[in-house]
Every structure is written in structure tokens, then in C-alpha cells.
Amino acid sequence: MKHNNNKLKNKSIRQVAAACFVSTTTFLRFVRKIGFSGYSEFSTVIKYTVLNSTEKSETAVNFVEKQEQYRNEYLKNIEETVRVLDNRKLLEICQQLDKQPKIYFYAKGFSKYAAEYVEYLYTLNNFIIIFPKNYEQRKLAYRNISKNDIIFVFDYAGEDSELIQIIQRLKSSTQYASLVSITGANNNTIQNMSDENLYIFTDELKIDTVDMTSHVSLIAIMELLLYQYFEYKKDKLGK
Known part of the structure; x- marks a missing residue:
């Protein structure tokens, strides 16, 4: 897979299609059929998925010696997260936010602490936020969700069994609400169960067994969504 990924690097869709002995139209149709908005998004996701899996399989390096390299990758990750944001998805979520629904946040681990900042930010802007922060609260909170509400699920791996069970219960309900997930770019269960997925x-990154994986990209998406909502409201009033 890594070998094929190297072949994709810096190649246009026309070059890749020719290497596969198909037309660019056929290749683009394939890319969209498997869930990507276009070739740019496809090539970016493939590159980062392979890079992440390769890094996990290699021997850990001394973090102090690699700080400059990590800083470069850190900024690149944020840039790529913002670059591939789907404007259509953002607009659809903004339209739902405009109906002033209750907003539910589901997050665990380090994602929970990033979500606490997002909870504060959205509450300041007059949204009603329900954020169950422990197992018992999460187990009960979903019972009060109505079909007009929005549920945000934050889980990088997209495979948390508890969150998946909650989503399954929600989807089986007649009061099923809109579900937006923010996960990693890899194909995962929570992503596939969602109405909209932003990745x-x-x-x-782990240092001395402590998970130090950055959640800045998650915060960036939720901030940009809020800014997009402000623009949506401004444009709506101007019409």
C-alpha cells in the first residue's frame, strides 16, 4: 500500500487514471462512489492514512530530537483538516443550527476536554448545549433527544463501542436526530453511521504511555463551523 501511495504522490488524476487504464471520468466516478468529494480529497486521505499507519508500525523515536519535524507535521495536519472541509456539509449543518436545536456533544478521553472548550464557545453564542461527561450521564441523556436536535460525536478512531451503541439506539428511535461525527480520515464505524462526517x-502521539495526540484540528473544525454559521445568518438577513 505504501508503494502504491508513493505512485500517487504529486500525480494528477489524469496520470493516475492512465496508469489504471481507465478514463479520468471513470476514475472520478469511482472516487465519488467510495465517498470522496473529488480526487484532491481522495489523494489527501490516502496519503495521511498510510503515513499514520506506517508511523505506528515503526519504532518510536525520541520526541525531543524530532520536535522540529513534529511541529511541521502539526501545522500540516491543521492545514489539511481545514483545506478538505466540505462546504456543502458545513452549509447543511448551519441550516440545522439556524433552527435553534438542542445540541448534544458525545466525547470521551482527551476528546472530552476539547469538547469542553467547544461547549463553552457555543454556549456563549446562545446555543443550548447538553454534554454528558460520564458513562451514567451518557447512558441517560440520549433518551431526551428529539428529532429536531443535533448530535455531535467526537471520536478520532471512530470505533468506541460505547458511542457506537448509543448511536445504534438513537437510529432505532422514531425521534432520531441529525448525527454529525468528527473522526479521523480512515474508514470507520461511527463515520459510516453518521448523517454527516467531518474528518x-x-x-x-504517546509519551511515556500518556496519550498526547493533538485535538487542535477538532477545535478548528468546530470554530470554523461557528464562523460559517455567523456568515450564513448575515447572508440570510441581507436577502
Whole structure:
């Protein structure tokens, strides 16, 4: 897979299609059929998925010696997260936010602390936020969700069994709400269960068994969504 990824690097869709002995139209149709908005998004996701899996399989390096390299990758991950944001998805979410729904946040681990900042930010802007922060609260909170509400699920791996069970219960309900997930770019269960998925790029990092994976990209998406909502409201009033 890494070998094929190197072949994709810096290649245009026309070059890749020719290497596969198909037309650019056929190749683009394939890319869209498997869930990507276009070739740019496809090539970016493939590159970062392979890079992350390769880094996990290699021997850990001394973090102090690699700080400059990590800083470069850190900025690149944020840049790529913002670059591939789907404007159509953002607009659809903004339209739902404009109906002033209750907003539910589901997050665990380090994602929970990033979500606490987002909770504060959205609450300041007059949204009603429900953020169950422990197992018992999460187990009960979904019972009060109505079909007009929005649920945000933050889980980088997209495979948390508890969150998946909650989503399954929600989807089986007649009061099923809109579900937006923010996960990694890899194909995962929570992403596939969501109405809309926004994905982030980040390098998973552990130092002395402590998970230090950055959640800045998650915060960036939620901030940009809020800014997009402000623009949506401004444009709506101007019409």
C-alpha cells in the first residue's frame, strides 16, 4: 500500500487514471462512489492514512530530537483538516443550527476536554448545549433527544463501542436526530453511521504511555463551523 501511495504522490488524476487504464471520468466516478468529494480529497486521505499507519508500525523515536519535524507535521495536519472541509456539509449543518436545536456533544478521553472548550464557545453564542461527561450521564441523556436536535460525536478512531451503541439506539428511535461525527480520515464505524462526517488529520502521539495526540484540528473544525454559521445568518438577513 505504501508503494502504491508513493505512485500517487504529486500525480494528477489524469496520470493516475492512465496508469489504471481507465478514463479520468471513470476514475472520478469511482472516487465519488467510495465517498470522496473529488480526487484532491481522495489523494489527501490516502496519503495521511498510510503515513499514520506506517508511523505506528515503526519504532518510536525520541520526541525531543524530532520536535522540529513534529511541529511541521502539526501545522500540516491543521492545514489539511481545514483545506478538505466540505462546504456543502458545513452549509447543511448551519441550516440545522439556524433552527435553534438542542445540541448534544458525545466525547470521551482527551476528546472530552476539547469538547469542553467547544461547549463553552457555543454556549456563549446562545446555543443550548447538553454534554454528558460520564458513562451514567451518557447512558441517560440520549433518551431526551428529539428529532429536531443535533448530535455531535467526537471520536478520532471512530470505533468506541460505547458511542457506537448509543448511536445504534438513537437510529432505532422514531425521534432520531441529525448525527454529525468528527473522526479521523480512515474508514470507520461511527463515520459510516453518521448523517454527516467531518474528518480531521492528526498524528497519534504517546509519551511515556500518556496519550498526547493533538485535538487542535477538532477545535478548528468546530470554530470554523461557528464562523460559517455567523456568515450564513448575515447572508440570510441581507436577502
